Amino acid sequence: MRIPKPTRPAWLDEASYARIPSTIVVTMQMAEAALRERVHPREVSFKGAASPPWVGQGTPRDLPNLYDQLLLAIASHRVGNRPNRYEPRALKRRPTSQALLMIPRHHAKHLLAA
Numbered sequence: 001m002r003i004p005k006p007t008r009p010a011w012l013d014e015a016s017y018a019r020i021p022s023t024i025v026v027t028m029q030m031a032e033a034a035l036r037e038r039v040h041p042r043e044v045s046f047k048g049a050a051s052p053p054w055v056g057q058g059t060p061r062d063l064p065n066l067y068d069q070l071l072l073a074i075a076s077h078r079v080g081n082r083p084n085r086y087e088p089r090a091l092k093r094r095p096t097s098q099a100l101l102m103i104p105r106h107h108a109k110h111l112l113a114a
Contacts, residue, residue: 023050026046026049026050027046029049029070029071029074030044030046030049030074032071033049033071033072033074033075034075036071036072036075037071037072037075039075039078042079043078043079044074044075044077044078044079045077045078045079047077048074048076048077049074049077
């Protein structure tokens with residue numbers, strides 16, 4: 001019996017493998033920044049955390065201070081109160097006077113030709 005080799009989905013390319021861990025790191029930094037500033041993690045902006053402002057330059061001794069500045073910059077980007085913030089997963093169609101094609105196209109062509 002032959003066991004099939006596992007495959008990845010077609011939409012998942014090599015660049016996606018690099019983005020997935022980076023989003024996890026950004027989310028963890030957001031959580032730590034929110035914890036330090038005593039705010040809810042959902043109030044911190046992901047976009048602001050993914051591209052924080054330049055926080056300075058220093059020597060390796062300054063790294064803890066620079067990291068504190070980075071977390072402060074991440075926590076300063078807030079999102080507003082967004083109650084019921086969700087979008088329906090449905091397609092909107094433009095209103096037209098044309099009827100929708102509800103049968104396969106080749107059947108519709110056959111009916112028009114007859």
